[in-house]
Amino acid sequence: MSNLQNMIISSVRTAIGWVPGQWLPGGKPDPLITRRGAVGRQASRLDGPAKVTGTARFAAEVAIEGLCYASLVHSPVTRGRITGIDSSAAERAPGVVRVITHRSMPRVASPALMSMADMGAVGNSSLPILQDDEIHYNGQIVAAVVAETQEQADHAASLLRIDYAEANAATRFEDAKSAARTMPSLLFDTNHRKVGDAERELARSAHRVDETYRTPWQSHNAIELHAVTVAWDGDDRLTVHDATQMIAPSAAALARIFDLKRDNVRVLSPFVGGGFGGKGMWDHQIVAVAAARMVGRPLRLMLSRESVYRIIGGRSPTEQRVAIGADADGRFTSLIHTGYSVMPGYGASPEAFTLGTRALYQAKSFEFVQRHVELAVVANTFMRAPGEAVGTFAVESAVDELAHGMGVDPIELRLRNLPERHPITNVAFSQHALRQAYEDGARRFGWERRQREPGARRDGEWRIGMGCASGSFPYARMPGAAVGLTMRRDGTATVACSAQEMGMGTSTVQVQHAADRLGLPVEAIAFEMGDSGLPAAPMAGGSSQTVSIAGAIIAAAEKLTTELLRLAGNDSPLAGLRTGDVRLEREGIASATDPSRHESFRSILSRANRDEITVQAAGTPPLELFKYAMHSTSAMFCELRVSDVTGEVRVDRLLGSFDCGAILNPKMAASQFRGGMIMGLGLALTEETLFDERSGRIMNPTLADYHIPAHLDVPEIEVMWTGIPDPRSPLGARGIGEIGITGVGAAIANAVFNATGKRVRDLPITLDRLL
């Protein structure tokens, strides 16, 4: 994140701004936005039968002859040095193959850190991995034990005796704030943004709110534990069955770290048992690959649940100031969103909680800036809707506070301040219908039944309240996404790319897409995935996978068309037509202006005496991102009860009204939205990774003590959408995987206020905060 990066991004924006829109990707709307067959249908997941019968194979389930098992040992101290290791008892324990510490671990580099400048990098932390005696955070891996069975490895790991010399560590957020760093840039934007003099406008505004909001460390808690099954073939070929949402970039990183040819490293991860940002590259993969090489056998390392909490970073805690000034009519004159989050110097993931706010409201003046607090903790990382999930909690609580202070309906206040164009860059939105999302949602939810005065509704011991909030998430399409496309003489086609399936329904929706794109029935399409040997898909992040792969399929279909037209030659009814003159339909190619000029794929390939034809293509560079402001938005509604006796909060109703472009598969989209909202329910009410601030050690590294929503916490959740296609994106779609969690925290906090008159500005809203 540098000034240079700011300059490059800003000059690309400026240059693209001069280019006429129709020359850019998304300049002409994707024809499939209006011409739909399979896309938009309620298809069930293609991998459903495999998942419900237990035959879908996850990373820790690959059977290999001669497999051995590893178990990790974590540092119980936070900063300091290892002064002694006694591994004799562990080495003598039955079944032990090898004990690995920093003394025996081969010298390996850490993976390059993820950054906007290197989209192929996967590293979450630059700390050395078992390379020296220094301890940087509590839980750091200090040893690995390899044994014949998991039980033997776990037992032997408990026999290692390690002595430490402890050193002072920065473990208190409050104390570390004074030394916080202010970075020049924040992901794809300048960090410190000022428009006008927001403090002065705030001071002289007719109405204002100025409060501090806090959110805790949270952990992804995918139910599948992180796991790798590693097999070396000789000393120069490596196969890794990983649970990762970044297959191709992981293979590239492992090749660099272990000095192998990229093509000699194969990472497989067809199914991932939940990711949410947490299934990237961490220390355990490197340790497992090194250990397997050392013992000369295939090896499995599956983290314990405690290990996942200790060595896989979570969402950083935040402390956010939101100040809003409004004139007598409720128009914002000042919007200030600043604050602190944790990012150690060795980390790579800023919790960009002010980014979403920059696109949410119009105001006369703005100020945004974030500061990074250095703590001795496992490097924090991205977790579902990084930034926006917690940023919307702060800003949307503040808007509710302002509305209450002014005596204005909070929806009305928001609608008065909706932006016409991006408020900071003044770039036009590609599509933006938050007003409609609010209007539709409020009607369905019955918002008119809300009592303006807090605490006015009651049912026995229960106080009842309603709240709402806006959610937002930017559109992203990753550069460089590639697919392979094979068309066969028998009328079937295969799309192949390295992407994984972790619940988004990737294969299902891309089969639907490819069917429409190629003019084939869905039954004729196969989708191969989950293998770094296939054309490389980028990492799954930023809710970008669907449109990134869709963009690549568009490019591949165009290339295929060109090749087929060449094969068709002069004997075809298509003779003389060029790629731009035709479209793929009715299992073949047809003239766009004269549909009677049509030849089937079978016929073209038969005449050319070809069994199949394969092309590979990458999507166009995602320049639409620079030309337009592209954001999904939502209106989130909540009705809940708060017990006067216990402070217990029961959420009775949640409704999400989304404006996310075209919806490609309503059944799976509804699940994605609901899933995000349920994680938002946890964020609001129960979720917190507790660090002992004296020692920096996580105190609740179990699913028994970190409370994710259980069945009884989850009401029936209504979701709806405007369905208005984005004219600038493939298929008219924007990402939907992360927007669901945004806005939920504030909608619930605002409903709690409406029920009780108590304003809780620190998440989670536990019972003690309401008594």
Added chain:
Amino acid sequence: MAIVVNGTRVAPPDDPRVSLLDLLRDRLHLSGTKIGCNQGACGACTVLVDGKRVLSCLTLAAQVDGRSVVTIEGLGSADDLHPLQAAFIEHDGFQCGYCTAGQICAATAMLEEIAAGMPSYVTEDLGADGIAISRDEIRERMSGNLCRCGAHNGIVDAILQVATEKVA
């Protein structure tokens, strides 16, 4: 003695520390049964022992010697889905699919528990003949099975559909 797993007799492991979960996954390669915490907090490892749901991570393999274990692989196959398996697909009761086997095994036994008249915390009338199946009964009784993707609504819908069809 032997453990009967999906109808097949298998020998108990030599190492008494081996959990039923590790026996299934690592030794029998029945990896449809999942591991999410190994400490009884998530429910992903739920299997049926003599028809009752147990957490296989908290059950030593030696404990089920002489008993009958049914895993997700024993409930149905892709060509011959158990009604709950079919309903989970129809109602999109999963996303990543990792908690799914545990949810389905738990639901199978849970419906038997309701049929047998076992009350739950939310059962309103303990004196009534039979327990009325409702969303809240299902939610309460399934709360030991965590799902992080957030497929809860689909899971409850799927179970309710099967329960209703059973009664009908």
